[in-house]
Amino acid sequence: MKLVLLVVGTAALLVGFTRWENPGADLPTLAAISFAVCLPLALCKRLPLTAAILASGISLLGSVIPGWPGRLVAMATLCCAAYYRPLRLSSVVAVSLVWVIGYGILSSKMGPAADLIVLGVALPVVGYALRLQRDRTGQTVRLRLAEADRVAAEERARLARDVHDSVGHHLTAIRLQAMATRRALGGAPALADRVLGTIDDLSSSALSEVRVLLTTLHGSPGLADIGDLVRRLSTADRRITVLGTAAPLSPVVDHAAYRVVQEALTNAVRHTDATEIDVCLRHDRHGMEITITDNGTVGAEVVEGHGIRGMRxxxxxxxGTLSVGPRPRRGWSVRARIPA
Known part of the structure; x- marks a missing residue:
């Protein structure tokens, strides 16, 4: 419904503006050419380049009508083509140049060749710049969400360790004391034996419940969650590929492997201009090997921040072992080996 209103409304504006500038224009012809040039607007998102070609061609046909501003619709579709068609800016620029030159010839307003080239390139460049801004904003949001998830996970892990070290220690001590006292009394008197038995059972149940709560609190992600991580950090200009699968691992190793991948991907996205990132997972009977490589430019020296130290x-x-550093020709490499 919104697309219909956009097409009809834009066509009506073209007709009204032209009739105001040129009252003698033929209304049926004007309405038909205005509606035709606006129809490709409905295809801008799904078929952006096709929409730009159609609108540009129709606007060339309508350029013979004095005062008809259909070229504005063509300009809009060219910008949309660069916005919605990632990594294909050259084809949009080619269409834009052909349209600008053709429009200049038909309307007898050629002007200097340099001006035509600048105008033809400027249209898709505006759309491309808007797309880069959109992707950059989306990347910033995803990085902040990933960082918030990481901080929350670290806080949950810290709380889990504190509860385990304090409550778990005391409950274990209570149970051991009760068991030792029962053995020392040898079952007499009966009342003391029952009380100590109750203490033993309650402390054992409490320990089990604490372990369950700690597992829930920790909420440790593993290698099975890498897909979600990759989707959050991938963009039209950055491809992240995961190669290989991991066999079932212990929860501790699985969680550590995930954190290594998470930190390495976050560093590659945040600190390099990488367009291709590969995550390779290998598993054998000795353990897990993780390799993350990218094609971004890096400095000559490795500066270990909190993230790299945390991984190490x-x-x-x-x-296990961890090696981090630049690759021989270009890019960055993170390789971790975690014993099973």
């Missing part, structure tokens, strides 16, 4: 610490605690 996670892998080291599990007895």
């Amino acid at each position: 610490e996670r892998v080291r605690v599990l007895g």
Whole structure:
């Protein structure tokens, strides 16, 4: 319904403006050419280049009508083509140049060749710039969401460790004391044995419940969640490919592997101009190997921030190794080996 209103409304504006500028224009012809040049607007999102070609061609036909501003619709479709057609700016520029030159010939307003070239390139460049701004804004939002998820996960892990170290320790101590006292009493008196038995059972149940709560609180993502991570960080100008699959791992190794991939991808997106990022997962009976490479430009020296140190610490605690640095020709490489 919105597209119908857009087409009809724009066509009506073209007719009204032309009749105001040129009262003698033939109304049926004017209405037909105005509606025809506006129809491609409905295709701008699905078939942007096709819409631009159609609108440009129709606007050339209508240029013979004095005072008809249909070229504005063609300009809009050319900008939309550059906005909605990623990585194909050259084809949009070619169509734009042909249209500008053709319109100049038919309307007898050629002007200097340099002006025509600038105008022809400017139309798609505006759309391309708007698309870059959109992608940059979306990338910023996704990075902030990913960072918020990471901070929340770290906070949950910290709380889980605190609860485990404090509550879990005391409950375990209570249970051990109760068991030792029961063995020392040897079942006499009966009342004390029952009370200590109750303490033993309650502390054991409490320990089990604490472990379940800690598992829920930790909410540890694993390699199965890499797909969501890749979708959040991918854009039209950045392709992230995951190669290989991981066999079932222990929760600790699975979570550590996910965090390594998450931090490496975030660093590649935030600190490099990489357009291709590959995540390679290999698993054998000895453990898990993770390799993240990109084609971005990097400095000569590796500066280890909190993220790299965090990855190194996670892998080291599990007895693994981590290497981070520039690749021989171009790009960045992160390789982690985590024993099973």
